[in-house]
Amino acid sequence: MSSEEQTKHRVVVIGSGFGGLFATKALKRADVDVTMVAKTTHHLFQPLLYQVATGILSQGEIAPPTREVLARQKNAQVLLGEVTAIDLDARTVTHNVLGRETVTGYDSLIVAAGASQSYFGNDHFAEFAPGMKSIDDALELRGRIFGAFEMAENAASRGEPTDHLLTFVVVGAGPTGVEMAGQIAELAHKTLRKDFRSIDTRDSRVILVDAAPQVLPPFGAKLGAKAKAELEKIGVEVQLGAMVTAVDERGLELKEKDGTVRRIDSVAKIWAAGVQANPLGRTLSEQTGAPLDRAGRIAVNPDLTLPGHPEVFVLGDMINLDHLPGVAQVAIQGAKYAAREIDHRLSGKEPQAPFKYFDKGSMAIISKFRAVASVGKLKLNGLLAWLMWLAVHLMYLTGFKSRVGALLSWAITFIGNDRSERTVTEQQIFARVALERLDGGTRELVSDPGEMDAIIESRRRELEAVAEEESRLTDSGARGVPDEKAPEPKPDGASAR
Numbered sequence: 001m002s003s004e005e006q007t008k009h010r011v012v013v014i015g016s017g018f019g020g021l022f023a024t025k026a027l028k029r030a031d032v033d034v035t036m037v038a039k040t041t042h043h044l045f046q047p048l049l050y051q052v053a054t055g056i057l058s059q060g061e062i063a064p065p066t067r068e069v070l071a072r073q074k075n076a077q078v079l080l081g082e083v084t085a086i087d088l089d090a091r092t093v094t095h096n097v098l099g100r101e102t103v104t105g106y107d108s109l110i111v112a113a114g115a116s117q118s119y120f121g122n123d124h125f126a127e128f129a130p131g132m133k134s135i136d137d138a139l140e141l142r143g144r145i146f147g148a149f150e151m152a153e154n155a156a157s158r159g160e161p162t163d164h165l166l167t168f169v170v171v172g173a174g175p176t177g178v179e180m181a182g183q184i185a186e187l188a189h190k191t192l193r194k195d196f197r198s199i200d201t202r203d204s205r206v207i208l209v210d211a212a213p214q215v216l217p218p219f220g221a222k223l224g225a226k227a228k229a230e231l232e233k234i235g236v237e238v239q240l241g242a243m244v245t246a247v248d249e250r251g252l253e254l255k256e257k258d259g260t261v262r263r264i265d266s267v268a269k270i271w272a273a274g275v276q277a278n279p280l281g282r283t284l285s286e287q288t289g290a291p292l293d294r295a296g297r298i299a300v301n302p303d304l305t306l307p308g309h310p311e312v313f314v315l316g317d318m319i320n321l322d323h324l325p326g327v328a329q330v331a332i333q334g335a336k337y338a339a340r341e342i343d344h345r346l347s348g349k350e351p352q353a354p355f356k357y358f359d360k361g362s363m364a365i366i367s368k369f370r371a372v373a374s375v376g377k378l379k380l381n382g383l384l385a386w387l388m389w390l391a392v393h394l395m396y397l398t399g400f401k402s403r404v405g406a407l408l409s410w411a412i413t414f415i416g417n418d419r420s421e422r423t424v425t426e427q428q429i430f431a432r433v434a435l436e437r438l439d440g441g442t443r444e445l446v447s448d449p450g451e452m453d454a455i456i457e458s459r460r461r462e463l464e465a466v467a468e469e470e471s472r473l474t475d476s477g478a479r480g481v482p483d484e485k486a487p488e489p490k491p492d493g494a495s496a497r
Contacts (some may be wrong), residue, residue, distance in 0.1 A: 002086050008033045009346055012106035014083050014280070015479030016043050016066045019112025019331035021398070026339030031346060035133055035138055037068070037095045039082040043069055043398055044135065047328065050176060052138040053270075054145065059135045061256035061405040064398050079104070083113065083280060085180075088287045088309055096197060099443045106123055108311050111280060112335065115317035115326060118274035125247040126432055129169075129269035132176050141270055142421075143428035145184060147199060148268040156198035163272045164250060164265035166204040171244055171252075173210035173271030174218070177362040177371060178227060181208040182269055182367040185234045192415045195372075206236045207264065209254065211243040212271065216323065216372065218362060219379075223372045226381045241316050242272075248411035275326055277318045286315065293320045313338040318485065322357070328396070329360050363389045368414050391460040410494050 009032045013020045016038035027034050042063035051057040062276035070076045081095035081102060086109070093104050113166030117131025130137050130144070143166065168179040169186075190202035195201070208215075208231065214224040215231070215238060228238050236457040239254070244255040251265040265266035285292050288306045290299045298306075304319065306312045315338060324330050337355050344351060361375030363385065371386035373379075380388070390410065395401050412418050438444040447455060473479040478486035 003016055003327050009107045009342075010035070010105060011108045011110065011342060012104055014086075014374075015036075015112040016040060016078075016318065017046070017112060017114045017116055017331065019114070020110070021066070021335075022332045023110045023315065023335035023339050024070060024076050024283070025110060025312075026336050027342065028075065028344045030075075030339070032075060032108075032342065034073075034076045035106075036070070036076065036078045037078070037081060037083055037093060037104065038066060038078065040068070040135075042067055042135070044235070045079060045397055045402075046133070047175075048393065048397075049132050049135075049138045050180045050183060052135070052421070053132070053141040054187055055421045056413045057143060057186075057406060057409050058421050059139065061133055061409060064402050066222070069398055075254075075362045086111075086280065086283055088284070088312065089304075091158050098446045101449075108313070110313045110315065111120045111284065111318060111339055112315040112331060113278035113280050113318060114331075115275040115277050116293075117271060119271065120274060122247075124273065125437075126295035127186070127388045128249055129271040130173060131253070131271045132180070133275075133346065139428045140432055143426070144268045145187070145422040146422060146424045147429060149196065150190075151267070152199050153196050162199060163184075163205075164172060165267050166199065166201070167207065167266040168204065168268045168270070169207045169209060169252060169264055169266045170272055171209050172271065173208055173212060173215045173238070173240070174215065174272065175362070176215060177208060177210070177272035178231065178366060180272055181206055182234060182238045182365065184371070184416075185231075185236050186367050186418070191233055207266075208236050208238050209242050209244065210240055213240055215240070216364060219364070219372060219374045223379055223381060227364065227366060227372050230381070231461065232371045234367050234370075246332065253303070256464075268388075273319060281314075281318050284312070298482045303351065304338055304355050305385070313341070314375055317343055318337065321355075324357055327362070330357055333357055363392060365389050395472045401495075487496065 002356060011027060011032045011034045013024050013034060016036060020036060020038065024034050024036050042065050045062040048062045052059050052062060067078050070078060072268045079102065081097035082386060083093055083095045085094040091106050093106060106265060117127045117133050130140050131309060148165050152162040155165060157160050167260055168184050170177045185206045188201045192201040215228040216224045223388055231238055240481045241257050242254040244252055245255045245267065251259055251263055253263050255261050275295060281296050281298040284306060285298055288308055290307050297318055298314060299305060300314050304313045304315065306314060315376060316335040317326040334355060341352055361373060363371060363373040365371040365386060367379050369383050369386050371389045372381045373388050374384040392401055394406060397406055409420060412420050435441055452463045
């Protein structure tokens with residue numbers, strides 16, 4: 001490595017979501033070396049996760065490999081691992097993958113680690129009602145949703161009740177919850193209606209629950225009411241003003257405003273209520289004194305930097321600034337702003353004006369040909385909003401391959417009422433819970449280098465013995481012959497013939 005390369009400004013980007021990816025790409029022509037550290041190998045288009053969960057899209061169509069996306073960006077390197085420590089004084093980031101730690105130094109740091117599902121202090125709910133924040137979540141939910149129909153078919157064939165298996169509960173009436181409930185209703189009432197013999201999937205109940213008094217609060221009262229009406233038209237039961245107080249394997253309990261508690265028996269439950277910022281926000285808060293809000297978001301300066309640390313930018317779902325919403329556009333615009341600011345500093349240019357978010361509006365699809373959109377003062381619902389939703393989401397998918405794949409999958413679903421991604425396995429449903437029950441998580445499944453050497457050597461001896469026996473059987477003509485009739489082994493070097 002030349003001395004010029006060694007002295008290049010080092011930028012570390014944490015996260016491969018919208019903020020991390022767009023920040024890295026925006027630094028493509030800057031005189032910097034960029035190291036992206038991410039706990040997954042893909043860039044996730046999170047707004048379409050529910051379509052993976054309901055069999056419309058494959059995970060590859062919304063989660064292209066990060067390395068593939070950045071393959072032509074020569075100043076960018078990608079490292080897999082979860083960041084476990086940030087030392088602002090030493091300017092280092094420590095990340096871990098399967099028990100192996102790596103420490104990376106930086107001159108500028110961009111923290112875009114995103115957010116996780118919030119269960120409002122009831123994290124044990126996650127085992128029975130997965131959220132919608134990762135590919136693992138979506139595949140697990142796909143298994144649970146389609147698996148519920150399979151279990152209902154088996155139960156019905158034995159003459160057992162199936163109501164709890166054919167009741168699907170979505171908690172949270174924000175955009176994700178509305179879209180999820182709408183797609184499960186379409187799946188049950190249209191896609192699967194001819195596929196089973198002992199059950200009628202059209203008898204399924206899809207229930208959307210929220211403690212709030214309306215559907216889609218960020219869209220305003222008028223569009224919220226229209227969305228509620230459209231959901232009810234396609235068979236979704238909307239239950240507002242009801243707070244979830246307990247969740248178990250076979251159902252959940254709701255508490256009404258008047259204090260009444262009631263239970264819904266349901267095996268397939270989806271949690272789409274609330275988000276919690278990445279725990280790295282607390283790490284940064286402890287070192288800078290910047291306060292955190294109730295969702296764990298950290299207060300940042302108007303230029304998205306941390307107090308006392310102008311070299312550290314925080315983006316997207318992790319920041320508490322001017323009541324910005326936790327949407328992709330905030331992360332994308334913040335990423336471009338941070339990249340420009342780093343470039344300005346290196347070029348000796350004046351600092352930018354404070355970050356200002358440009359609201360491009362909000363959209364939510366309800367079902368085929370039904371959607372709502374709020375763009376400034378323009379409020380739309382129905383077919384036009386649905387077409388706008390398709391165009392916008394297609395445009396923001398990363399890569400030509402993903403766009404073509406999504407377009408074809410949408411054509412299959414919206415024209416033919418079919419879904420091409422219906423393969424599910426038990427592993428999808430239970431693997432996450434099984435891993436969580438291991439004391440050391442995935443680390444328990446990986447040997448240390450010294451242990452692995454001994455395992456490899458033992459395995460090598462086993463394979464050599466097997467290969468020797470296979471060769472003997474062939475050369476002696478003993479394969480397929482009973483032991484008592486097998487030819488006598490020949491001395492070494494003798495012909496089997």
